[in-house]
Amino acid sequence: MAILDILKLPDPRLKQVSEPVDSFDQSLRDFIADLEETRLAGPGAVGIAAPQVAHFRRIVILDLSSRPKTPNHGHLVLINPEITHWEGFAMGREGCLSVPDYTGNVIRATQIRLKAQDADGVEHQYEMEGFEARAVQHELDHLDGLLFVDRVVSRRTDLHRRKVYK
Amino acid sequence: MTDTLSDWNLLTLVGADRPGIVSRVTRVLYECGCNLGEASMIRLGGNFTIMLMVSDARPETEILDALAPVAEELGLRLHLDPLSGGLHQHLMPNVQVRVTGADRAGIVADVTEILAEQGFNILELESDVAGERERPVYIMNIQGYSDRTIEALADALVPMAARGVSVDVSPVDVLIG
Numbered sequence: 001m002a003i004l005d006i007l008k009l010p011d012p013r014l015k016q017v018s019e020p021v022d023s024f025d026q027s028l029r030d031f032i033a034d035l036e037e038t039r040l041a042g043p044g045a046v047g048i049a050a051p052q053v054a055h056f057r058r059i060v061i062l063d064l065s066s067r068p069k070t071p072n073h074g075h076l077v078l079i080n081p082e083i084t085h086w087e088g089f090a091m092g093r094e095g096c097l098s099v100p101d102y103t104g105n106v107i108r109a110t111q112i113r114l115k116a117q118d119a120d121g122v123e124h125q126y127e128m129e130g131f132e133a134r135a136v137q138h139e140l141d142h143l144d145g146l147l148f149v150d151r152v153v154s155r156r157t158d159l160h161r162r163k164v165y166k
Numbered sequence: 167m168t169d170t171l172s173d174w175n176l177l178t179l180v181g182a183d184r185p186g187i188v189s190r191v192t193r194v195l196y197e198c199g200c201n202l203g204e205a206s207m208i209r210l211g212g213n214f215t216i217m218l219m220v221s222d223a224r225p226e227t228e229i230l231d232a233l234a235p236v237a238e239e240l241g242l243r244l245h246l247d248p249l250s251g252g253l254h255q256h257l258m259p260n261v262q263v264r265v266t267g268a269d270r271a272g273i274v275a276d277v278t279e280i281l282a283e284q285g286f287n288i289l290e291l292e293s294d295v296a297g298e299r300e301r302p303v304y305i306m307n308i309q310g311y312s313d314r315t316i317e318a319l320a321d322a323l324v325p326m327a328a329r330g331v332s333v334d335v336s337p338v339d340v341l342i343g
Contacts, residue, residue, distance in 0.1 A: 047343040138343040
């Protein structure tokens with residue numbers, strides 16, 4: 001196991017689109033272990049995506065198990081994840097291991113349906129909402145070469161206001 | 167004050183809004199050899215306003231002299247003040263307070279006084295007046311840091327409801343991914 005180096009803005013490799021995983025072998029499991037160790041070494045990250053450590057495969061780790069009040073599916077390894085359904089939108093503040101010392105507001109879907117394989121290649125479906133749905137969208141963006149800074153909206157873009165005074 | 171004076175100055179510019187102010191001003195600063203740090207520009211009441219951290223490669227007087235012609239041409243009032251502190255001092259908010267109510271004097275003082283009594287540190291505040299001209303609505307969003315629970319803060323703000331002001335307190339959950 002090893003803590004891997006995290007790519008940081010403005011490293012152009014963060015814009016690279018990652019390739020699907022096609023073999024579910026020991027080297028995949030070894031990489032996932034390293035990726036998890038790297039996530040845990042960072043400052044309180046609930047997720048990490050393989051391209052953040054310059055491994056351009058569609059692999060994401062997500063873990064909201066430390067947040068009992070937030071609806072979540074616990075520790076997840078998501079291989080070749082795909083969002084199949086989006087609903088609602090909300091603004092929330094995000095930060096990123098690849099963008100130190102900056103947080104910004106991002107609009108994300110509040111409910112999603114997700115299809116992904118696990119480390120053994122078995123496909124699963126998930127219904128996710130709120131913070132977990134936000135985390136998945138943030139991590140999946142990495143697989144497509146997008147950072148949350150590409151989606152930041154002004155602090156004054158206030159969804160709440162429009163909702164109340166429609 | 168924990169910080170001594172830094173290399174940074176705070177440049178404040180205010181004037182009638184028009185396109186191109188930021189580019190003209192920052193070009194002058196760049197040609198002076200200044201670096202720019204954090205900035206906040208917004209239109210307030212149709213006016214251009216900006217506060218801009220400027221690190222001074224040159225004495226303040228030289229920067230002011232360089233800015234004078236463009237300020238005069240664009241009708242901008244400006245200040246350049248020494249600043250303590252510097253970059254990378256962000257604090258993360260953990261509470262958001264949204265305030266709405268029929269516009270009347272004292273809303274801000276009332277709400278922020280209660281928050282201050284709770285030891286709430288306001289990190290960002292923006293407010294606006296919306297609604298129709300005859301029936302203006304005051305809207306304020308505050309993000310800040312507090313050790314108190316959301317419930318404790320909401321309880322403390324309950325008296326605002328009796329004054330016709332709706333206050334919503336919610337956690338700011340920063341996602342790190």
